Amino acid sequence: MIRVLLKLSSPALRAGLQALLAFDKTIKVVNDSLDEENAVDVMITSTAFASRVSEVDSPSSAAILLLSDVLSLSKGDDQPHVEEMKRSSRVWGILPTDSSAEELTAAIHALSQGLIVGAPHLLFKSESSLIERGPLTERELEVLGLLSRGLANKQIAFELGISEHTVKFHVSSIYTKLDVTNRTEAVRAGLRGGWIAL
Numbered sequence: 001m002i003r004v005l006l007k008l009s010s011p012a013l014r015a016g017l018q019a020l021l022a023f024d025k026t027i028k029v030v031n032d033s034l035d036e037e038n039a040v041d042v043m044i045t046s047t048a049f050a051s052r053v054s055e056v057d058s059p060s061s062a063a064i065l066l067l068s069d070v071l072s073l074s075k076g077d078d079q080p081h082v083e084e085m086k087r088s089s090r091v092w093g094i095l096p097t098d099s100s101a102e103e104l105t106a107a108i109h110a111l112s113q114g115l116i117v118g119a120p121h122l123l124f125k126s127e128s129s130l131i132e133r134g135p136l137t138e139r140e141l142e143v144l145g146l147l148s149r150g151l152a153n154k155q156i157a158f159e160l161g162i163s164e165h166t167v168k169f170h171v172s173s174i175y176t177k178l179d180v181t182n183r184t185e186a187v188r189a190g191l192r193g194g195w196i197a198l
Contacts, residue, residue, distance in 0.1 A: 001028050002108055002112045003041045003042075005030055005043045006029060006043075007043050007045040008046065013097075017029075017104070020104060023101060026109075042069045042070070042111050043070050043071070044070075044104075044108075069112065074095070074096055092111070093111050093115075093116060095107055095117075095118060095119055114188070117191070136195060139170060144196055145190075145196050147171070153167045171183075171186075178193075
């Protein structure tokens with residue numbers, strides 16, 4: 001069970017999010033039962049609050065919240081706060097305030113697995129800085145991006161207009177360059193390196 005705290009100033013937004021998350025039976029909103037025994041896995045809050053997450057209502061809740069991963073909801077005008085969050089050592093994510101239930105639950109699950117997630121237009125200052133290559137070629141980045149969407153080799157081949165054999169070659173090259181042994185590790189390395197974004 002993933003325990004989620006909604007640290008938001010708007011009661012309407014809190015109620016709406018709680019209703020959206022209720023459809024995922026692996027997620028439990030713990031706003032009314034926050035204590036040492038019911039610690040938080042993921043906290044959903046505003047970007048401004050996420051950048052100063054240790055400034056919470058009381059010392060006891062601070063100890064609990066600092067153990068949680070943070071999913072920030074952004075209106076899109078808070079790049080300085082995003083930059084501050086990027087410098088943090090904690091696991092975090094950022095999504096627009098109008099994200100769908102599917103996007104929110106996917107982000108919560110990804111955060112609980114130790115991944116940094118977010119909408120590309122919020123993570124990066126401009127399209128030109130969207131993806132840095134790192135050790136990968138442009139084609140390998142495309143393949144890695146499709147791997148992160150859960151596509152099989154045949155589907156990747158169709159998307160890119162190349163043979164399945166060529167996809168296997170690129171996947172093998174990605175594994176070697178990122179020093180990983182499977183798709184999950186490759187996607188995790190890509191997210192950590194900032195070469196792809198979910």
